[in-house]
Amino acid sequence: xxxxxxxxxxxxxxxxxxxxxxxxxxxxxxxxxxxxxxxxxxxxxxxxxxxxxxxxxxxxxxxxxxxxxxxxxxxxxxxxxxxxxxxxxxxxxxxxxxxxxxxxxxxxxxxxxx
Amino acid sequence: xxxxxxxxxxxxxxxxxxxxxxxxxxxxxxxxxxxxxxxxxxxxxxxxxxxxxxxxxxxxxxxxxxxxxxxxxxxxxxxxxxxxxxxxxxxxxxxxxxxxxxxxxxxx
Numbered sequence: 001x002x003x004x005x006x007x008x009x010x011x012x013x014x015x016x017x018x019x020x021x022x023x024x025x026x027x028x029x030x031x032x033x034x035x036x037x038x039x040x041x042x043x044x045x046x047x048x049x050x051x052x053x054x055x056x057x058x059x060x061x062x063x064x065x066x067x068x069x070x071x072x073x074x075x076x077x078x079x080x081x082x083x084x085x086x087x088x089x090x091x092x093x094x095x096x097x098x099x100x101x102x103x104x105x106x107x108x109x110x111x112x113x114x
Numbered sequence: 115x116x117x118x119x120x121x122x123x124x125x126x127x128x129x130x131x132x133x134x135x136x137x138x139x140x141x142x143x144x145x146x147x148x149x150x151x152x153x154x155x156x157x158x159x160x161x162x163x164x165x166x167x168x169x170x171x172x173x174x175x176x177x178x179x180x181x182x183x184x185x186x187x188x189x190x191x192x193x194x195x196x197x198x199x200x201x202x203x204x205x206x207x208x209x210x211x212x213x214x215x216x217x218x219x220x221x222x
Binding site for chain 1: 206208
């Protein structure tokens with residue numbers, strides 16, 4: 001089954017403790033991205049990747065890092081999480097960057113930073 | 115990306131068709147209209163997309179006006195499981211810019 005898989009789905013962590021949210025897709029997609037969703041602000045893009053070893057900032061990249069060493073994986077790294085990064089995070093992927101290609105989303109990761 | 119305008123909420127009776135309007139008066143020639151929905155806080159689910167012609171798939175139909183300034187998503191026989199926030203998005207590049215969407219409540 002074609003899917004985008006995120007882990008963990010739920011996490012409570014403390015300020016400053018590094019964490020990684022993993023994302024994996026099994027569709028051989030070139031394009032992957034991360035969004036965060038906050039009440040009243042909707043979904044906003046954090047980072048995206050056009051292909052292996054190619055990443056770029058989205059609309060709200062501050063406090064986050066990403067890497068794309070393999071085509072199927074696109075982890076989101078919070079080096080020093082802060083409470084304002086408490087949010088619902090979604091990973092997404094698409095065959096390529098073109099706007100004709102449908103973007104598929106994972107089920108989300110709830111992150112709470114205390 | 116062009117801005118879209120959707121009603122904040124609408125109700126629909128179970129088994130009836132749900133018609134969701136979207137205005138995108140500033141859409142340009144190469145921009146696609148995409149529809150997604152989000153049930154509770156699950157990942158946004160792709161529904162349908164189109165450029166100029168009307169489109170239909172197993173989930174819904176998309177009607178785009180001839181001038182492309184507005185569109186309507188049609189859920190032919192709404193069920194309780196169609197209760198969700200529906201997003202109309204005009205897309206010209208690599209990302210999706212989500213607005214507030216329309217909260218659709220299907221009532222028995």
